[in-house]
Amino acid sequence: MVCVISMRNKPRLKDPVLIEGLPGIGFVANIAALHLIRELNAQLFAEVSCSSFQDFAVTVEGGQTRHPINELYYSKGTRGERDLIILYGNTQALTSTGQYELCGRILDVSKELGCNSIITLGGLKREQQVEQTRLHFAATDPETATQLTALGAEIIKGHIFGVAGLLVGIGRLRGFRGFCLLAETLGLYPDVEAAQRVLTVVDQMLNLQVNLSHLEDTAEVTHKLLKNFGLLDQSQDERKKESEFRWFI
Amino acid sequence: MVCVISMRNKPRLKDPVLIEGLPGIGFVANIAALHLIRELNAQLFAEVSCSSFQDFAVTVEGGQTRHPINELYYSKGTRGERDLIILYGNTQALTSTGQYELCGRILDVSKELGCNSIITLGGLKREQQVEQTRLHFAATDPETATQLTALGAEIIKGHIFGVAGLLVGIGRLRGFRGFCLLAETLGLYPDVEAAQRVLTVVDQMLNLQVNLSHLEDTAEVTHKLLKNFGLLDQSQDERKKESEFRWFI
Amino acid sequence: MVCVISMRNKPRLKDPVLIEGLPGIGFVANIAALHLIRELNAQLFAEVSCSSFQDFAVTVEGGQTRHPINELYYSKGTRGERDLIILYGNTQALTSTGQYELCGRILDVSKELGCNSIITLGGLKREQQVEQTRLHFAATDPETATQLTALGAEIIKGHIFGVAGLLVGIGRLRGFRGFCLLAETLGLYPDVEAAQRVLTVVDQMLNLQVNLSHLEDTAEVTHKLLKNFGLLDQSQDERKKESEFRWFI
Amino acid sequence: MVCVISMRNKPRLKDPVLIEGLPGIGFVANIAALHLIRELNAQLFAEVSCSSFQDFAVTVEGGQTRHPINELYYSKGTRGERDLIILYGNTQALTSTGQYELCGRILDVSKELGCNSIITLGGLKREQQVEQTRLHFAATDPETATQLTALGAEIIKGHIFGVAGLLVGIGRLRGFRGFCLLAETLGLYPDVEAAQRVLTVVDQMLNLQVNLSHLEDTAEVTHKLLKNFGLLDQSQDERKKESEFRWFI
Numbered sequence: 003m004v005c006v007i008s009m010r011n012k013p014r015l016k017d018p019v020l021i022e023g024l025p026g027i028g029f030v031a032n033i034a035a036l037h038l039i040r041e042l043n044a045q046l047f048a049e050v051s052c053s054s055f056q057d058f059a060v061t062v063e064g065g066q067t068r069h070p071i072n073e074l075y076y077s078k079g080t081r082g083e084r085d086l087i088i089l090y091g092n093t094q095a096l097t098s099t100g101q102y103e104l105c106g107r108i109l110d111v112s113k114e115l116g117c118n119s120i121i122t123l124g125g126l127k128r129e130q131q132v133e134q135t136r137l138h139f140a141a142t143d144p145e146t147a148t149q150l151t152a153l154g155a156e157i158i159k160g161h162i163f164g165v166a167g168l169l170v171g172i173g174r175l176r177g178f179r180g181f182c183l184l185a186e187t188l189g190l191y192p193d194v195e196a197a198q199r200v201l202t203v204v205d206q207m208l209n210l211q212v213n214l215s216h217l218e219d220t221a222e223v224t225h226k227l228l229k230n231f232g233l234l235d236q237s238q239d240e241r242k243k244e245s246e247f248r249w250f251i
Numbered sequence: 252m253v254c255v256i257s258m259r260n261k262p263r264l265k266d267p268v269l270i271e272g273l274p275g276i277g278f279v280a281n282i283a284a285l286h287l288i289r290e291l292n293a294q295l296f297a298e299v300s301c302s303s304f305q306d307f308a309v310t311v312e313g314g315q316t317r318h319p320i321n322e323l324y325y326s327k328g329t330r331g332e333r334d335l336i337i338l339y340g341n342t343q344a345l346t347s348t349g350q351y352e353l354c355g356r357i358l359d360v361s362k363e364l365g366c367n368s369i370i371t372l373g374g375l376k377r378e379q380q381v382e383q384t385r386l387h388f389a390a391t392d393p394e395t396a397t398q399l400t401a402l403g404a405e406i407i408k409g410h411i412f413g414v415a416g417l418l419v420g421i422g423r424l425r426g427f428r429g430f431c432l433l434a435e436t437l438g439l440y441p442d443v444e445a446a447q448r449v450l451t452v453v454d455q456m457l458n459l460q461v462n463l464s465h466l467e468d469t470a471e472v473t474h475k476l477l478k479n480f481g482l483l484d485q486s487q488d489e490r491k492k493e494s495e496f497r498w499f500i
Numbered sequence: 501m502v503c504v505i506s507m508r509n510k511p512r513l514k515d516p517v518l519i520e521g522l523p524g525i526g527f528v529a530n531i532a533a534l535h536l537i538r539e540l541n542a543q544l545f546a547e548v549s550c551s552s553f554q555d556f557a558v559t560v561e562g563g564q565t566r567h568p569i570n571e572l573y574y575s576k577g578t579r580g581e582r583d584l585i586i587l588y589g590n591t592q593a594l595t596s597t598g599q600y601e602l603c604g605r606i607l608d609v610s611k612e613l614g615c616n617s618i619i620t621l622g623g624l625k626r627e628q629q630v631e632q633t634r635l636h637f638a639a640t641d642p643e644t645a646t647q648l649t650a651l652g653a654e655i656i657k658g659h660i661f662g663v664a665g666l667l668v669g670i671g672r673l674r675g676f677r678g679f680c681l682l683a684e685t686l687g688l689y690p691d692v693e694a695a696q697r698v699l700t701v702v703d704q705m706l707n708l709q710v711n712l713s714h715l716e717d718t719a720e721v722t723h724k725l726l727k728n729f730g731l732l733d734q735s736q737d738e739r740k741k742e743s744e745f746r747w748f749i
Numbered sequence: 750m751v752c753v754i755s756m757r758n759k760p761r762l763k764d765p766v767l768i769e770g771l772p773g774i775g776f777v778a779n780i781a782a783l784h785l786i787r788e789l790n791a792q793l794f795a796e797v798s799c800s801s802f803q804d805f806a807v808t809v810e811g812g813q814t815r816h817p818i819n820e821l822y823y824s825k826g827t828r829g830e831r832d833l834i835i836l837y838g839n840t841q842a843l844t845s846t847g848q849y850e851l852c853g854r855i856l857d858v859s860k861e862l863g864c865n866s867i868i869t870l871g872g873l874k875r876e877q878q879v880e881q882t883r884l885h886f887a888a889t890d891p892e893t894a895t896q897l898t899a900l901g902a903e904i905i906k907g908h909i910f911g912v913a914g915l916l917v918g919i920g921r922l923r924g925f926r927g928f929c930l931l932a933e934t935l936g937l938y939p940d941v942e943a944a945q946r947v948l949t950v951v952d953q954m955l956n957l958q959v960n961l962s963h964l965e966d967t968a969e970v971t972h973k974l975l976k977n978f979g980l981l982d983q984s985q986d987e988r989k990k991e992s993e994f995r996w997f998i
Contacts, residue, residue: 006355008424008425049424051351051421051424052351053347053348053349053350053351053352053355054347054348054351055347055351056347057347057350057351057412057413057414057416057417058410058411058412058413058416058417058420059389059410059411059416059417059419059420059431060389060409060410060411061389061406061407061408061409061411064393064396064406065388065389065390065396065399065400065406065407066389066390066391066392066393066396067389067390067391067411067416067419067420067423067431068420069416069417069419069420069421069423069424070420071424096347097348098800098801098802098803098804098843099800099801099844099847100348101800101804102798102799102800102801102802102804103800106753106800139812140806140807140808140812140813140814141812141813141814142813142814143813144811144813147811147812147813150812151812157808157811157812158808158812159808160807160808161805161806161807162805162806162807162808162814163804163805164804164805167804167805167806167814167816168804168805168806168816170806170814170816171805171806171814171815171816171817172798172816174814174816175755175796175798175816175818176755182806182814255604257673257674298673300600300670300673301600302596302597302599302600302601302604303596303597303600304596304600305596306596306599306600306661306662306663306665306666307659307660307661307662307665307666307669308638308659308660308665308666308668308669308680309638309658309659309660310638310655310656310657310658310660313642313645313655314637314638314639314645314648314649314655314656315638315639315640315641315642315645316638316639316640316660316665316668316669316672316680317669318665318666318668318669318670318672318673319669320673345596346597349597504853506922506923547922549849549919549922550849551845551846551849551850551853552845552846552849553845553849554845555845555848555849555910555911555912555914555915556908556909556910556911556914556915556918557887557908557909557914557915557917557918557929558887558907558908558909559887559904559905559906559907559909562891562894562904563886563887563888563894563897563898563904563905564887564888564889564890564891564894565887565888565889565909565914565917565918565921565929566918567914567915567917567918567919567921567922568918569922594845595846598846
């Protein structure tokens with residue numbers, strides 16, 4: 003199956019921006035995306051299942067199952083805000099090949115909906131608590147870079163792993179413009195402050211006027227969802243041990 | 252080839268339930284599925300071979316070969332029982348990508364035969380012998396969850412690895428309803444008692460009226476089949492060592 | 501590309517038998533297949549390249565390149581011998597998925613040429629020198645098993661890894677009949693005696709009347725070819741080390 | 750996506766030679782290819798993105814992103830030089846399967862443009878500084894081998910890993926002629942002298958008349974590009990550690 007996208011409907015959007023919000027360091031993007039979905043009342047229009055996601059299910063309250071999934075939401079601006087496509091989910095792909103397939107399919111769908119702009123979000127891991135959470139960026143073009151520098155972000159030094167780097171990278175090959183924006187974080191728990199920092203910049207650039215006062219609630223919801231998926235409070239060793247016995251339920 | 256399904260014939264079924272019974276912890280599902288096949292005289296209608304199964308063959312008595320395979324059987328109810336599709340075999344896929352492909356194809360075939368319900372079975376590993384084997388479940392919807400709670404099963408805490416979790420998980424995405432039912436087990440050998448526990452609940456829900464008095468025989472057959480395949484009495488280290496020299500017969 | 505088969509021509513054969521002779525323990529099959537090719541003057545009709553073969557080339561005398569490849573030869577019987585398709589090469593696939601793909605494609609081509617019978621050959625590793633090299637088999641059906649027992653072969657205990665097991669295993673699923681025949685070997689070097697043992701039985705069953713007096717020469721050619729490919733005289737550790745720097749020529 | 754080739758245009762070439770110049774030991778091929786592109790003013794006509802490339806992006810000066818990519822350039826001879834297709838890039842594929850896919854696609858495109866000749870370049874790792882950098886080759890045919898011997902190159906002993914070996918190997922299967930040319934190098938940094946040695950031979954064989962006096966500049970540009978990609982000054986351990994947390998940005 004590689005990556006199967008189940009479209010519930012095909013929204014009509016005007017020059018939408020794709021915002022990536024999958025789990026990563028500090029779950030910065032994950033909180034930010036969920037907050038945009040909640041505050042803008044964004045609508046789910048597609049579900050993405052990939053054979054490079056983990057092969058398990060978990061239960062949530064009431065005994066219902068949840069499984070590794072990515073979702074696409076849209077938001078239509080009614081007061082002059084940019085239309086959005088929001089990529090949200092509880093996992094990235096497990097292999098680099100899978101990541102390419104996933105990003106390729108997301109870009110296919112986005113292109114079909116008239117999207118030419120990408121914003122990916124994330125955390126930049128710091129070993130020690132910093133006084134002020136700084137923002138770092140990478141952009142597809144000099145104009146966007148200038149814009150981000152003006153908003154106080156610095157150039158990222160080093161690699162940008164995962165979907166945040168890949169979507170911008172292979173997106174540029176396909177004619178997308180955009181940027182990756184990372185906030186410094188200790189990265190241990192869902193980091194509200196880092197999420198607030200990236201959301202503030204995204205809000206300014208896209209004129210979204212999103213209320214950030216409930217961000218703490220969103221972080222708590224994120225924490226709960228992720229805990230169910232074993233993405234928190236579990237060491238690498240424990241995960242490895244589990245994976246060896248993967249299909250021995 | 253990925254996954255090739257050889258259909259012997261296409262049975263005509265009425266609202267069938269797919270029951271999964273591949274090897275896993277305690278071989279609970281494997282015993283249960285084989286017992287249903289034997290007691291209901293279920294008919295083999297499809298064989299599934301995947302490139303993510305192990306690449307070896309074994310010999311059974313008389314020198315004949317057996318190889319990693321999954322099989323689909325059907326049973327038509329004649330006294331008011333639900334029609335069944337039973338997924339049986341001697342292996343699951345070796346990689347998580349392979350598991351997705353396998354489950355995707357099984358769901359394709361089931362959907363074609365009018366199936367919208369899934370039951371997956373398994374064992375839930377316990378480190379110590381318990382006085383009473385408890386049952387745990389995860390369900391696709393609140394109604395099914397309520398039903399299982401009424402039958403004495405508890406909500407699963409944690410991950411459901413392998414086909415048992417995945418079939419229900421990606422099945423739900425495709426509109427299937429159903430549940431995963433796990434019985435506590437030490438998981439070292441084919442566990443008759445655990446198999447009996449899950450079969451009793453399945454029988455009640457689907458009105459199968461299966462005779463469980465010969466379950467011990469089925470467990471012995473299962474033990475023998477699995478031993479041939481090296482799924483018992485072999486340490487992880489031995490398996491790893493073998494796999495390094497995999498193609499040096 | 502997965503597996504690409506370049507057909508030079510499509511031979512017209514009468515009920516041919518596919519004989520597998522890829523490298524494995526003791527290079528028993530490899531010597532045996534090459535000897536059949538040389539003695540029967542079998543003709544190359546197809547080359548097989550798979551993306552699961554190793555990604556390197558080696559040089560042979562005169563500076564020319566050789567690369568990982570599988571080849572198909574045919575031999576038409578002129579004095580009452582069975583027609584043959586011989587699978588020869590310098591590698592098997594590196595992953596179990598690749599092995600499935602490779603075997604699947606070989607069976608496709610064989611089926612197209614009217615083939616319904618398979619013989620796979622190999623060595624069965626023994627830790628100590630034995631007085632007499634015994635033969636072991638696994639068969640797709642009881643008749644073939646009886647025939648091999650009558651010729652002095654014993655039933656294989658345990659797993660048959662690699663193409664030798666897989667071709668017979670998935671072949672049976674597709675309606676092929678046949679057997680896997682392994683000769684005991686220390687497995688360190690191309691084992692002439694083991695090759696002679698399997699060839700004698702194959703010759704008897706197929707009435708090939710092959711001259712085995714030059715088998716030592718064939719073993720030497722095999723040794724030379726394999727040494728070029730680093731399949732001899734190289735430890736696992738050395739191979740592993742090399743593979744880490746694989747694409748840093 | 751496996752390998753996606755975005756063609757900007759389809760150049761009309763006369764019997765072109767494909768020259769491979771991807772990163773490898775000493776970055777010999779990488780420097781040589783870039784120098785040909787610069788000196789011959791070769792034009793970019795296709796970009797290659799593969800799902801077996803690394804899944805990250807990096808930033809260069811000014812905050813713009815760069816990602817793993819292969820590129821195809823062409824050069825039309827105007828003074829009697831051979832037409833060229835130059836394969837350039839900042840990575841090879843990460844898996845051997847990926848390498849096969851990549852090489853297969855490059856050969857597809859080259860064949861379409863009328864190409865039947867291949868030259869792959871590289872470094873041959875030496876542990877100690879040598880007095881004179883010797884050249885080593887492997888060729889698809891005896892005539893080419895004789896030609897290279899006459900130019901002072903020796904036959905390669907051992908394996909040729911990666912794209913340099915594979916392109917020539919599977920190219921030969923598809924009817925390409927050509928050779929792999931490696932210069933001895935310590936392999937630690939972009940090696941100008943080794944690049945000069947291979948370029949001199951290529952120049953002689955194809956009558957390119959390329960000015961090699963600015964080769965040092967090209968090596969510096971190569972060094973800078975590669976450093977951004979973490980291909981220099983980073984231990985294997987560091988890379989491994991990073992890859993474990995790959996998608997936790």
